[in-house]
Amino acid sequence: MFRSNSTTDCVQHITTSVELTPIRNYISELNLVHHSKRVFKLKLNFPKFIVICNNNGARLLELQSKVEENWIDLQCRVRGYGIGVWLGLTDLQREGQYVTMSDACRPRYSNWMRGEPNNGNGNEHCAMYWITRSGWNDTVCKGKINFVSTFKDAMIFCNNLGAELLELQSKAEENWVDLQCRIRGYSYGVWLGLSDVRTEGQFVSLSDARKPRGNFRNWAKGEPSNGGNSEHCVIYWTTRIGWNDARCTDKFNVACKKQKEIAYD
Known part of the structure; x- marks a missing residue:
């Protein structure tokens, strides 16, 4: 060794x-x-x-x-x-x-x-x-x-495809994404296009800097918690079937959304 x-x-x-x-x-x-x-x-x-x-x-x-x-x-x-x-x-x-x-x-x-x-x-x-x-x-x-990446690299990856990080707009859409994650064996989750980097606790979408579209939110119990005062990005947490704030430097799977298509990476 x-x-x-x-x-x-x-x-x-x-x-x-x-x-x-x-x-x-x-x-x-x-x-x-x-x-x-x-x-x-x-x-x-x-x-x-x-x-x-x-x-x-x-x-x-x-x-x-x-x-x-x-x-x-x-x-x-x-x-x-x-x-x-x-x-x-x-x-x-x-x-x-x-x-x-x-x-x-x-x-x-x-x-x-x-x-x-x-x-x-x-x-x-x-x-x-x-x-x-x-x-x-x-x-x-x-x-x-596919590979796992940091939040920043995930954004770059999706943008290079002419797409954006996934932004969930309904429970039906979330259920479909959850199924795709499980089919692919994603044990933890995928990045969502949300962040509170500008104002702590106010998570907005990356696409238009507004609150999540359709007012749909599904935070896991106790989240967002800003653990360690360093969790400013968001994942869909497969194991808890809900959203979780995470460190932007953590590595998770990537899901890009382009119109009605979703690309998993």
Whole structure:
């Protein structure tokens, strides 16, 4: 074991000091996304994230030991990743022979789940660590992935899509969002486009600086609490089916809203 000064999230450059086995400073905090008919597609698949990681001086995760895998599993669960994370492995060159993206060699360590890799439907050529089953699985390389981010990064992400952070306007809409969160395995929640940064206790929408549209609010019991005098942003809290104020520097899943479409990331 050794002390790493920082581990780099290949999407957001978010650094934290942690105790870990050598993993060469590349942790892929990304997980798979399912799409509903109301979700507009985000081109964030396996090849896309290879580019993103490379552009940020990182690469997709290549697990080299069970100890390392256990640490990654813990980080995924802490962050509420309900499905899994991409691994830097593929058999695109030769079916059934998975090699690492970094050197085209067979992995030093492997932990395929029983019956995997199975190349389901003849088109599963990329690998993921499947959190719910604590093992590796081959999957389609076009599978969509998502990440968690801070409030600020979430705003930027949505704006780049020509959208805004989610603003709930009715209980019916909230119920639909809750369902989508559970389908995707979001254990904690998603950011809402609300903040009281300007005036403490007066939460207004980011889109027009007014109180929530339609006068719809659904704060969880005891919220907003401004815990530690530092909670000025808002999430939809899946576990308590209500709203909660949170620190803007915390990391949660992202839901962007564009007209009648909602994109989950």
